[in-house]
Amino acid sequence: MDRESELALVQRLRGGDTGAFDAVYDTYRARLYSFLVRLSRRRDVAEDLLEETWMRLVANARRLRPDTRLAPWLFTVARNVYWSYCRSRLLEEAHATDLIGLWPVADPQPSPLELAVAGELEIRVERALAALPAESREVLLFVAVEGLRPSDAAIVCGTTPEALRQRLSRARAMLARQLETPERCVAPVLRKVTT
Amino acid sequence: MTTEDIRKDPVMRMLAALPAGEPDRRRADRIRARCHAAMGRLGWTGTLAGLFSGSFCGRTLEPALVAGVSAVYLAEVVRRALLLYGF
Numbered sequence: 001m002d003r004e005s006e007l008a009l010v011q012r013l014r015g016g017d018t019g020a021f022d023a024v025y026d027t028y029r030a031r032l033y034s035f036l037v038r039l040s041r042r043r044d045v046a047e048d049l050l051e052e053t054w055m056r057l058v059a060n061a062r063r064l065r066p067d068t069r070l071a072p073w074l075f076t077v078a079r080n081v082y083w084s085y086c087r088s089r090l091l092e093e094a095h096a097t098d099l100i101g102l103w104p105v106a107d108p109q110p111s112p113l114e115l116a117v118a119g120e121l122e123i124r125v126e127r128a129l130a131a132l133p134a135e136s137r138e139v140l141l142f143v144a145v146e147g148l149r150p151s152d153a154a155i156v157c158g159t160t161p162e163a164l165r166q167r168l169s170r171a172r173a174m175l176a177r178q179l180e181t182p183e184r185c186v187a188p189v190l191r192k193v194t195t
Numbered sequence: 196m197t198t199e200d201i202r203k204d205p206v207m208r209m210l211a212a213l214p215a216g217e218p219d220r221r222r223a224d225r226i227r228a229r230c231h232a233a234m235g236r237l238g239w240t241g242t243l244a245g246l247f248s249g250s251f252c253g254r255t256l257e258p259a260l261v262a263g264v265s266a267v268y269l270a271e272v273v274r275r276a277l278l279l280y281g282f
Contacts, residue, residue, distance in 0.1 A: 018231050025227055034215040047218050051226045125209050143201060144210035150198065168196050176206050186232045 001027060001070075010068050013061045021061075024070060025054065031071075032078050034183060039082050041130050049085060055083050071148065076156045086134070128178035136171035140143045141167055 032053060036046035056077050060131030129137060142153040154164040201207050215225065
């Protein structure tokens, strides 16, 4: 989406245009959902957080600044919604690893056939990513997966560009280590299927 | 890491190649419908809010109305107080 179209959409959103909402929803729905699934590692939670993110856009549509950039705005809200969820539910990282599902199959427990069909490398990357702490995961998701510029990702994460670059380097190093030792990040579900 | 490093880095490129997923179709449709309904409601309340925050209503009529009601209330309080003390 070019900047001109984006500004026009923001203008229409501010006016309460449901057609503009649909255009934004169709553009960002999959990206936001993917981000939230990978961050929360649960599809049901991700769907709830996705809904909350869109409801916040609607609630704040009239107060959007005319020069709002939608991707950073939406990802900031999605990120805040996720961290609010973690605080309210006291989600523990240690327990959450038991809930990892293969991405992007619909069934949280992939069948051996799905495992065979899905790319081995893709599975390894998803597993390694899921094994990282959420703070590292989110920065990799913003910059590498969603393609936000580091300066935008810094704004979304509420930090400075320099601090974000350092976080990114650390997260990248952690991911590389995970990829070198894939057995460490394989969830119990996968082990059960493969043994 | 600079933007150029990110673009060239093999680990980052693996991440960039990960596919995006879609939420459940029915859920996605339900979210859309709920947002449309909320936009409709906000449109109505927004129109009302706009009416009352307009230049005439917001800056002239509303303070005058509040001042008038307050003056009537105050006059009634004073009248009852005087009656109570036998004036």
